[in-house]
Amino acid sequence: MAKKLPSTDVVLVGFGWTASILAHELTEAGLQVLALERGGFRDTVPDFATTYIQDELRYAVRHELFEEPARETMTFRNSMDQVALPMRHLGSFMPAAGVGGAGVHWNGQTWRFLPSDFMIRTHIEQRYGKNFIPEDMTIQDWGVTYDELEPYYDKFEYLCGISGQAGNLQGKIQAGGNPFEGPRRRDYPLPPLKRSYATAKFEQAAKEVGFDPFPCPAANTSKPYKNPLGVQMGECTYCGYCEWFGCGNYSKASPQTTILPVLLKKDSFSYRTGCDVTRVNLDGSGKLARSVTYIDRQGKEYEQPADLIILCAFAQHNVHLLLVSGIGKPYDPASGEGVVGRNYAYQITSSVKVFLDDILNPFMGAGALGQGVDNFNGDNFDHGPHGFIGGGYIALWTTGGRPILQTQVPKDTPKWGGGWKKAMAENYLTSTEIATHGSVMSYRNSYLDLDPTYRDVYGNPLLRLTFDFHDNEHKMSRFITGKAAQIAQAMKPRSWYPDQRSGHYSIVPYQTTHNTGGAVMGNDPKTSVVNRYLQSWDVSNLFVMGASVFPQNAGYNPTGTVGALTYWAADAIRNKYLKNRGPLVRA
Amino acid sequence: MHLPPLLLLAAAASTLFIAPPVSAGDTSYSQIARGRYLVHAGDCAACHTVDGGQPFAGGRAVPTPFGKIYAPNITPDSETGIGKWSDDDFYKAMHYGIDRDGEHLYPAFPYPWFTRLSHDDVSAIKAYLDTLKPVRNTTRPPQLPWPMSWRGSLAVWNKLYFQPGAFQPQAGKSAEWNRGAYLVQGAGHCAACHTPKNFLGATQAKQSLQGSDAGEHWYAPDLTGDLRDGLGHWSQADIVEYLKTGSNAKTAAAGQMAEVIERSTQHLSDYDLKAIATYLKDMPAPASAHEQESRPDQQVMNNGAGIYLDNCAACHMDGSGQPGVFPELKGSATVQAEQPDTLIHVVLAGAKKPETEGKPTGLQMPSFRDKLDDAQIAAVVTYVRNAWGNRAAGVSADKVAEVRKGLRNGGG
Numbered sequence: 001m002a003k004k005l006p007s008t009d010v011v012l013v014g015f016g017w018t019a020s021i022l023a024h025e026l027t028e029a030g031l032q033v034l035a036l037e038r039g040g041f042r043d044t045v046p047d048f049a050t051t052y053i054q055d056e057l058r059y060a061v062r063h064e065l066f067e068e069p070a071r072e073t074m075t076f077r078n079s080m081d082q083v084a085l086p087m088r089h090l091g092s093f094m095p096a097a098g099v100g101g102a103g104v105h106w107n108g109q110t111w112r113f114l115p116s117d118f119m120i121r122t123h124i125e126q127r128y129g130k131n132f133i134p135e136d137m138t139i140q141d142w143g144v145t146y147d148e149l150e151p152y153y154d155k156f157e158y159l160c161g162i163s164g165q166a167g168n169l170q171g172k173i174q175a176g177g178n179p180f181e182g183p184r185r186r187d188y189p190l191p192p193l194k195r196s197y198a199t200a201k202f203e204q205a206a207k208e209v210g211f212d213p214f215p216c217p218a219a220n221t222s223k224p225y226k227n228p229l230g231v232q233m234g235e236c237t238y239c240g241y242c243e244w245f246g247c248g249n250y251s252k253a254s255p256q257t258t259i260l261p262v263l264l265k266k267d268s269f270s271y272r273t274g275c276d277v278t279r280v281n282l283d284g285s286g287k288l289a290r291s292v293t294y295i296d297r298q299g300k301e302y303e304q305p306a307d308l309i310i311l312c313a314f315a316q317h318n319v320h321l322l323l324v325s326g327i328g329k330p331y332d333p334a335s336g337e338g339v340v341g342r343n344y345a346y347q348i349t350s351s352v353k354v355f356l357d358d359i360l361n362p363f364m365g366a367g368a369l370g371q372g373v374d375n376f377n378g379d380n381f382d383h384g385p386h387g388f389i390g391g392g393y394i395a396l397w398t399t400g401g402r403p404i405l406q407t408q409v410p411k412d413t414p415k416w417g418g419g420w421k422k423a424m425a426e427n428y429l430t431s432t433e434i435a436t437h438g439s440v441m442s443y444r445n446s447y448l449d450l451d452p453t454y455r456d457v458y459g460n461p462l463l464r465l466t467f468d469f470h471d472n473e474h475k476m477s478r479f480i481t482g483k484a485a486q487i488a489q490a491m492k493p494r495s496w497y498p499d500q501r502s503g504h505y506s507i508v509p510y511q512t513t514h515n516t517g518g519a520v521m522g523n524d525p526k527t528s529v530v531n532r533y534l535q536s537w538d539v540s541n542l543f544v545m546g547a548s549v550f551p552q553n554a555g556y557n558p559t560g561t562v563g564a565l566t567y568w569a570a571d572a573i574r575n576k577y578l579k580n581r582g583p584l585v586r587a
Numbered sequence: 588m589h590l591p592p593l594l595l596l597a598a599a600a601s602t603l604f605i606a607p608p609v610s611a612g613d614t615s616y617s618q619i620a621r622g623r624y625l626v627h628a629g630d631c632a633a634c635h636t637v638d639g640g641q642p643f644a645g646g647r648a649v650p651t652p653f654g655k656i657y658a659p660n661i662t663p664d665s666e667t668g669i670g671k672w673s674d675d676d677f678y679k680a681m682h683y684g685i686d687r688d689g690e691h692l693y694p695a696f697p698y699p700w701f702t703r704l705s706h707d708d709v710s711a712i713k714a715y716l717d718t719l720k721p722v723r724n725t726t727r728p729p730q731l732p733w734p735m736s737w738r739g740s741l742a743v744w745n746k747l748y749f750q751p752g753a754f755q756p757q758a759g760k761s762a763e764w765n766r767g768a769y770l771v772q773g774a775g776h777c778a779a780c781h782t783p784k785n786f787l788g789a790t791q792a793k794q795s796l797q798g799s800d801a802g803e804h805w806y807a808p809d810l811t812g813d814l815r816d817g818l819g820h821w822s823q824a825d826i827v828e829y830l831k832t833g834s835n836a837k838t839a840a841a842g843q844m845a846e847v848i849e850r851s852t853q854h855l856s857d858y859d860l861k862a863i864a865t866y867l868k869d870m871p872a873p874a875s876a877h878e879q880e881s882r883p884d885q886q887v888m889n890n891g892a893g894i895y896l897d898n899c900a901a902c903h904m905d906g907s908g909q910p911g912v913f914p915e916l917k918g919s920a921t922v923q924a925e926q927p928d929t930l931i932h933v934v935l936a937g938a939k940k941p942e943t944e945g946k947p948t949g950l951q952m953p954s955f956r957d958k959l960d961d962a963q964i965a966a967v968v969t970y971v972r973n974a975w976g977n978r979a980a981g982v983s984a985d986k987v988a989e990v991r992k993g994l995r996n997g998g999g
Contacts, residue, residue: 044951045939045953046937046953049954050898051898051954051958052958224912229947230947232911232912232946232950233912234902234912234913239901248953250948261948265942265947
């Protein structure tokens with residue numbers, strides 16, 4: 001029997017980026033806010049201290065900062081005619097656990113999606129005709145436009161101290177920036193990071209083949225920074241340990257380095273760690289959420305009532321919680337009806353390995369130190385002749401040169417022994433890769449539901465992921481990998497080879513933690529779980545944050561858009577919902 | 588308010604008959620506010636409030652070279668606090684160091700400085716303390732060896748080292764300077780840490796604020812105009828920023844001073860901080876020049892430079908730090924202090940910047956206790972004290988071992 005706790009104004013499920021932003025915004029609005037986090041607390045010192053954080057084995061290989069599949073996992077299959085099996089090791093993606101969430105271990109690649117991304121169906125139909133979109137592709141407009149989100153992108157970028165170079169200031173294209181980006185009201189808060197030699201080579205080569213390279217926007221500080229909350233960050237030292245690690249130098253934006261120093265001092269905010277939220281409980285009408293149930297590390301069950309409940313967990317976990325709580329109509333791929341679990345999407349990545357004669361010193365890196373081209377992202381180019389939808393950026397990142405996982409040798413090198421060692425010694429300092437980061441559209445048969453067989457430690461059915469790459473994505477990825485190869489060749493390497501995905505999606509090799517969808521936003525309750533303000537259509541005091549609301553995935557890292565959407569929703573809650581509690585959009 | 592009649596009666600009774608001494612006498616809001624301000628200025632909570640405990644209920648162990656003294660309860664509890672104390676009783680304690688029972692107080696209670704406070708200010712402090720929630724808390728007796736354990740010995744001490752008397756403004760100095768002097772010499776009791784003491788714990792007037800061992804392996808630096816380990820290179824604005832926010836372009840507070848800033852100086856008005864800065868900037872460097880230390884061994888310097896590059900340079904760069912974020916080591920008074928304790932302490936235990944209204948982040952340096960051994964820390968500390976034009980005596984591995992042992996035994 002769950003012990004019932006005193007009620008509070010707001011409960012946040014999870015305590016990562018979105019919860020931290022909301023907690024700050026909603027306590028500013030005078031509310032009492034409580035965050036429930038499944039993992040533990042951690043902070044720059046002592047947990048990410050420079051005295052030991054640069055430990056690749058512990059963090060990157062043994063996954064210190066991530067969820068443990070022995071406790072929490074999901075099942076997976078490629079298609080509906082298969083039996084899904086549990087994922088017993090983290091592989092293709094790595095959901096984080098602990099305060100700060102993925103904001104602790106990310107690289108800091110902080111993009112804005114393109115204006116056309118937010119109205120993809122309308123845009124594609126207008127430009128290429130209705131028949132251009134395959135019948136089983138269930139892409140849809142977001143219900144919010146780039147222009148509406150622009151102030152909130154700006155807010156997130158200034159919170160984080162993004163280093164970058166504007167490409168479009170209020171409609172005026174800026175030399176050296178990304179000419180394809182949507183108009184921004186002002187420049188980035190910090191100038192771009194210092195270049196690595198490899199990115200300089202990339203820039204020159206990209207220009208030679210006629211593309212428009214620019215410094216990628218980075219949540220790694222190029223200079224000391226004080227954000228609008230008064231929180232201070234130090235200058236990035238290019239230590240090369242961003243992704244999978246916490247930053248020991250206060251240089252990578254995370255909840256810890258941008259919000260928590262202010263938030264944790266507020267009497268109106270509290271958090272509890274080691275809390276697995278297992279249910280959102282509804283009242284008798286089924287139209288309002290009453291409380292959440294959670295189980296702590298002692299195995300004790302609690303019921304925490306709140307007036308407002310906001311799901312801020314990792315994308316799939318939000319969807320899982322909706323499904324086990326019976327909120328919203330579960331998606332049925334056979335009929336195409338229902339919404340919860342619908343439009344799961346991912347990203348398709350590839351790279352071109354490049355072996356040069358120059359010394360590149362790859363160990364001096366930062367998670368978002370890169371030079372990119374956006375010529376083949378979204379609808380920045382004419383898709384007519386190509387017959388696919390979507391795109392991605394092409395970039396050369398110098399994120400680091402860690403000894404275990406960040407090395408590469410030419411194709412056909414032996415996998416071990418003297419031959420491998422020789423190749424490693426010859427190539428460590430002189431090799432690099434050009435990455436592509438491709439969008440994945442949503443499809444009728446890519447979805448999340450509850451597994452009929454496997455259950456978690458609490459006896460709840462596991463989430464089941466049914467997903468595969470479609471021809472559209474393979475075509476697109478081959479196309480942009482070809483463009484990356486053009487740049488690679490212009491770098492005049494001694495050798496190069498493309499490394500791209502083919503065939504079915506595999507959950508085993510790491511690809512990207514940019515899982516999206518399942519609780520998508522939109523203007524029609526028949527095709528979305530939450531409205532344009534991220535409020536549940538069914539339960540008006542329940543909101544859902546994060547990438548689970550993306551109706552399909554774009555060719556960018558998602559955090560910038562997640563941050564913008566969170567500020568957008570927070571604004572709607574503060575200025576609309578709190579004044580008149582109830583649905584913000586009439587169905 | 589909708590209370591049942593019985594409760595209403597009880598509520599009325601409590602105001603009528605069991606009223607706390609708040610309402611007594613001529614205390615006004617402005618006097619209470621002034622008292623509260625002075626209680627901040629005097630950092631009374633440093634000793635009289637236990638971490639996480641009831642405000643001003645006492646109990647914190649104040650370490651002295653002779654033993655521990657437990658700060659008493661100064662809430663208005665009539666049994667265990669100062670609820671029965673009259674204004675005169677309180678003034679006697681603050682001005683003469685004598686408690687309500689006529690017993691001498693130990694000078695761990697800074698009456699040698701509080702004696703400079705005006706009678707009005709002392710009354711204001713009492714008025715504020717009277718508004719606190721009375722807390723029943725009996726604190727422990729001091730743990731001191733004989734003869735210090737005998738309070739009568741303090742009469743002798745006072746005769747030798749204590750001169751009661753309110754602050755007298757110095758003619759020819761500005762009102763601002765005199766205000767600064769009043770705060771530094773009185774409520775702020777800066778000399779308690781920053782002035783060297785003799786073997787009986789009395790401050791050496793001739794070396795006023797020239798830097799001193801502050802206990803627990805912290806060294807309170809020289810506050811005079813010394814260019815090497817004093818405030819000679821600091822502007823008035825540097826001092827104000829430091830006291831208001833916990834750091835400035837040159838340095839950041841750590842350890843005990845971080846607590847002083849968090850609890851005390853950040854709450855002072857800009858006028859008062861400027862006054863303090865004006866007073867401090869008027870204190871000339873001591874006439875005696877620094878002894879010419881011999882240059883540290885080149886091999887130690889080379890080792891130190893390597894260790895610095897691997898462990899320190901990421902934040903502190905080439906000694907220049909990162910402005911406003913990570914402190915500058917080049918030219919730093921703390922780095923070049925007469926005694927290297929603070930520097931060793933920070934390397935061993937790490938440090939956290941004060942979390943203030945103006946700078947809430949609380950940036951931290953990690954502990955190198957487990958990463959560097961005594962010889963390595965000695966080398967890097969010696970290097971930092973003598974690189975980039977810095978100059979100070981080298982540090983031995985034995986000295987580091989001593990601080991390491993002290994910290995392990997619970998100090999600092």
